Amino acid sequence: MNFPILFSPLKVGPYQLAHRVAMAPLTRMRAARPSLAPRPLNADYYAQRATPGGLLIAEASPVMATGFGNPGVPGIWSEQQVEGWRKVVDAVHAKGGIIFLQLWHVGRVSHSSFQPGGALPVAPSAVAISSEFKAMTWDGKVAAYEMPRALETDEIAGIVAAFRQAAKNALAAGFDGVEIHGANGYLLEQFLQSRSNQRTDRYGGSIENRARLLLEVVQAAIEVWGASRVGVRLSPYGVANDSGEPDPMPLYTHVVNALGPLGLAYLHFIEPRSSGAGRAEVNWQNVPSAMVLFRPIWQGVLIAAGGFSGEAAEAAIADGHADAVAFGRIFISNPDLPRRLQHGFPLTPYNRATFYGGEEAGYTDYPVYDELAPA
Template identity: 85%
Template sequence: MNFPSLFSPLDAGPCHLKHRVVMAPLTRMRAARPSLAPRPLNAQYYTQRATPGGLLIAEASPVVASGFGNPGVPGIWSEAQVAGWRAVVDAVHARGGFIFLQLWHVGRVSHSSFQPGGALPVAPSAVAISTDFKAMTSDGKVAAYETPRALETAEIAGIIENFRTAARNAMDAGFDGVEIHGANGYLLEQFLQSRSNRRTDRYGGGIENRARLLLEVTQAAIDVWGANRVGVRLSPYGIANDSGEADPMPLYTHVVERLNPLGLAYLHVIEPRSSGAGRAEVNWQNVPSAMMLFRPIWKGVLIAAGGFTGEAANEAIAAGHADAVAFGRIFIANPDLPRRLQRGWPLNPYNRATFYGGEEAGYTDYPFYDEMAPA
């Protein structure tokens, strides 16, 4: 296959990538419990997928204990979690790879069973997620989403500091940079979108106010890392977790234009066809292409994600619509995905039933192509 565009070098900030096959941030729910620290199994998983000069974006990691809503996801607020991540990062670096950590606060996409003291999850406004969606509880059951508690204006500075501390912790763990999770209906996107943000203070109302928290969180990470080691992920046309803006272009054009002059490592956009946030197969027809809409606006490195094949990724890069492509489900099932794409080797099918939770099955036991080839 070869795919010359996909396998050409690229600089993302100070990271000199040897190819443009990026591993997307993928929630897998296999951290140690109750510490929520990465463990040796997690290090093995990331090491399997590391390549010299390749970029992995590690799974979304809550920045504070009140910021998560799934069992077994790794955090980045405690010393044990930092130590666990350090082992992962060291193993990836030993393979010559680069690795960023995605910083996460789920906001209303949670349940009181996860919250310290059984409190309600927090959000920009007291607007519950639709009954069409179900929450996961701490014991792995499902329940209706509760109406979250609206954050007081004075509390928002604390959320920004949670992200700042997490960025510092990621640096202590040895990561090459951090990605701000502003997508898929989680807290920062809840502030961005009018359907979930009914505030009347400086963080609500018009587009400039609704974008304020994302931009302030991004600046906090920049204060720690420098702009060229910070990325931002957006899902302008996503519908995950009851998200969605009626007219996304004015909002997301404003956000991208405000991010432009900062000098970020990259902007990471999710295509609408892959807006189910891993919970379901989504393949919209006749929807806009996020990368094609925002490529003319964004002046830096653009990573596109969502349902790409190797051929489609190569074509997108060759046409200038994206600079790199992040792969999710097929990277789960193919630890040697870059080599398979470059050499035209067949891909292992993925098993959705093993995406979340468990141990080795569906995590570290997918075979490399060389292991399948006859002697």
């Protein structure tokens, strides 16, 4: 059970990966407050999971002060945040790892308690998230989502500029690349999908118009990094945060085809069976596979994520559906996950109660396999 294909090299942009086990971007809500800067504990966490030639995608980081909706998430818009991330990156590089930062704007998946001056969160249109979903507040309580404020057309350039500056900040922090978060019902996906985008300007209506903001943000990141160090994450059949397109194939076929000629480092698909898996145990049955559907029209590196075991990851790559697999929840509880998969060592189960917020417990206190071995 050594998974020879999963542990074969892969070229991603300018980087030569030693294996194809990536760490997915995982919100953990353990940044300093109120600065939202990464702290030494965060550097320890990422360093524990770094391996020579292994790819880590750091957790989603808001690109501006209006772009977050969870307490304790690290940002990438201030100098203090850049300094905090620099220590994380240095710790990963000291272990020989490669680390990209996921750039994020949550849009309507927020609450006025996070917004400067208590303003309403922004979105493509004034369409609220369904009452079956609940928001978190700055103090960690649960509340109903509010009706967001629709962005004015002339404000959208500022969103693109914030992503561009965040890309520059990630470069200054020493990251190896950036991933644009276009998934899970956050701002860029809100613009993509017709349920949340009811605009009548050049950013709404047709598929081409709804895809415009995502493509402008990707282009802004490319101008900073070069295309070979920029990735994009999508969730075509996802339902997280009240997302979902009635017929995803035309929309996402257009998006993937538009991204194809750019020469990106990779495209990262979340499998719909795990959409929303951060908040609850889900395994949607009888749903399409994003990697299977879109692999035929994506010629570059494809990373798949969402509920994979080592066996499933090996099979996905062997069948040509993916080039690498990003693991999330089991990478939380197994800091030495690549080694455990390669050698068939048993996996430590994760504790969902410690996913979000807190200190070392459920974060940096999971043992590596040697520490479990009897003396």
